[in-house]
Amino acid sequence: MYAVGSGEESTCRAALGTKIFQTLSVASLALSLWTEAIKLSRSQSSTTTDAMTSKLIPSNPSAVMVIRDITPNITTLSAPFARFGLFRIGGRGTIVRLTSGALSVFSPTALTPEVRAKLQEKGDNLKYIIAPDIEHHIFVSEWARAYPSAQVIGVEGLPEKRAAAAKDPSEVVPFATVFTEKLKGQVRISGEFDRDFEYEYVPEHMNKELVFLYKPDRTLIVADYLFNLPATEQYSRTGEPANKGIMTRLFGALMSTQGRAMGQKRYLWYAASAANRNGFGESAARIGGWDFDKIVPCHGDVVETGGKEVFRKLFGWHLEGLRK
Template sequence: MSAGLIPTNPADLMVIRNVTPNVTTFSVPFSRFGKLSIGGRGTLVRLTSGALAVFSPVALTEETKTKVAEQGGNVGYIVALDFEHHIFISEWAKQYPNAKIIGPEGLPEKRAKQTKDPKINDDKFAVVFTKNGKRDIKIGDEFDADFDYEYVDGHANKELVFNYRPDKVLIEADLLFNLPATEQYSKVPASQRPSGFLNKLFQSVQSTSGEATWSKRANWHLSKDRDSMGDSLKVIDKWDFTTLIPCHGDVLDGNGKEIFRKMFQWYLVGKK
């Protein structure tokens, strides 16, 4: 059940921050198996039209709803960034029923089977990205006026990556981690945070600091289709972005493109 994966008190632990006047992040603690602290993050973007898009939504708290209202209140798009980041789609769709739900292939079917999970409904997806003809799939003129996007089908989790052109902000889920998740655990008492050898090891494997050799290896070996993933990464590399917002770990503000190129160097220029 999804309830076992999320904090029971998200409102107390969530950090809401304006990365730019148009881009807001909702950062929360999240641990895998109760032992690996990776954090979670939803991102809200105000389009130039005034409509709002939420990516990998997290819990819809009263504070979250207040921030949505401050940004105009018109949620037009709810985006599951990959096959795993979808738990809170239903509660956002219920609150904002006119929003288009967007996600990768296989996710609607996955959700339809989770009939015993009270957090997940069989919501209708307006746009589903598929490997075949993926660059012919369009979300709509209003959305496309502000965003570049690529379906990274070569990634194991079927990643959707978006670039908000007006503020040069790249938004992704599991394509790149930037651990440790300092902001996401900043409201969690130290005594309640995951610790131990396995957690420390995982932090180092998913860090972008230094040469980041182990992270590069993870990104290289965990792809399910290396050629397709490399092709997608080369598309993303052509986009103009300076800030990178991952779902797991801290936001890369100002050096996002630099870190992206370092982490995916083997795909972009070849493996030495």
Template sequence: MASSKLVPSNPSDVMVIRDLTPNLTTLSVPFLRAGAIRIGGRATLARLPTGNLAVFSPVALTPEVRTKIDELAGPRGGTVSHIVAPDLEHHIFLSEWKSAFPGAKLIGPAGLPEKRAKTAAQHNPDPRIKDDPFAVVFPLGDEAKKRSVKVDPDFDAAFDYEFVDAHANREIAFFHRPDRTLIQADLLFNLPAHEQYSRVPEDQRSTSRLADRIFTALQTTEGDLTWVRRFHWHVASRRNRPSFNASIRRINQWDFVNIVPCHGETMLGDGKERFRNVFAWHLQDEPK
């Protein structure tokens, strides 16, 4: 599906820019999955120790976002130095950001550079997606190979990361140590997406559609999580559950208290508890 069917045509009018912690700012927008299900989208700006910025799952680079970048990086003369696609799906705006910040390093999972190159080479290519070179690609393979990946000293001074390549979307989870925050894309949703639709006209916010209700029930962190756990156990991790479980356990060892998902509400203060509740079966290595 062309990106124009997924992202808002008026991003400045609907985006919510929020300073989440002293070093993290979120950019939240409405977003449709499969052009129909309201899951919202979210980018995260992270200030690195040098004053440079990393952006995760970038959304539209609006004038308001540029102003926020200047505010965050300006006092120390920084710039956007890292542009991160945390999985195979969150890459629509990489080229727009790379064009604005040509010195920034593109980071993503194995398979994404090829996916984008194929899209760019099509007869009627998606104009947002170009065949940009990646500086760091997280590789598939054995654990030693995955553990050997390093980005650079500036980025690594603030982040730990785990490549959950057993996930269908090849998720890379990032732990921002200074602000004890887990930043991730599709590993964990927290629907419904209230903040991401808060600036959308009221008649477009409803989740009355059956598809919305079903998907929200499978992608939340509140209430009875039986079906959420079943989804992760039987669907999300089915390709290689032992590897998936090992990744979840490594992430669980990180000392995070907040979670920033791409889809749904951010989790502040109780992120670790919600993570453990959702992935309880994977932490136990069996359904209960």
């Protein structure tokens, strides 16, 4: 179910395999494999991307998704996801109930009957569908069709990316709010949303990340901004270990938050923020100034407590760089 297919997709596996012979250390090997996978995915045609997507996400999401209320207002939707069929990183959508009663979803997952039931339990007033970076948008159309009055929110480049991949113009979903580098810090979503959330756009990240803080529950919500592997909860209903496969174990060691977390710290410094470390660091400083304890990542387990300490550890070099 998670293996990469054949044809044009097979070039990805071949290119990734050559990295094994080009890299000496475990950390740089995993980093090279991951960044090469990202580059290759963005060079694929929309047809190939659609074919690969069918290989990466579970065909039976209801059977494997874990729906959990991590606070009275926040529900996580955790499911298996394997990037390129090689990296078992898991995937997670997050539903948040605002103090107004409106609902928002971040990085939407498959809209299963069980997810619909959870939304109805929370009032079914979905007003915001958020694709928090250039990658986490696979199920946006499904949610937008089910909730046509909801505002779709994303980052620059994503509307164009989705329009280019659409097989029919009717599939194109309009975006109500698009965050851009030019207007960084100036884009606002709505009064009711802004009362409950702080948010920071990080265009310096390779995936153009949006990071959110749900202030009432002191919870940080991220996409690819940071990882917390292994994806134990996300694979807990599959009957298979989250760390199955050598590539998953290598990348999991790199993207852990345990111990000194030097692998992920290096990844954030040398890869994720390489285009503009100063700008990336300025955003990290603003996010680090927020009041949060819990972190909900798309990939890996929820940081249930101590999130601020984890954040400072991972982004320490960026924060220290600003102080020098």
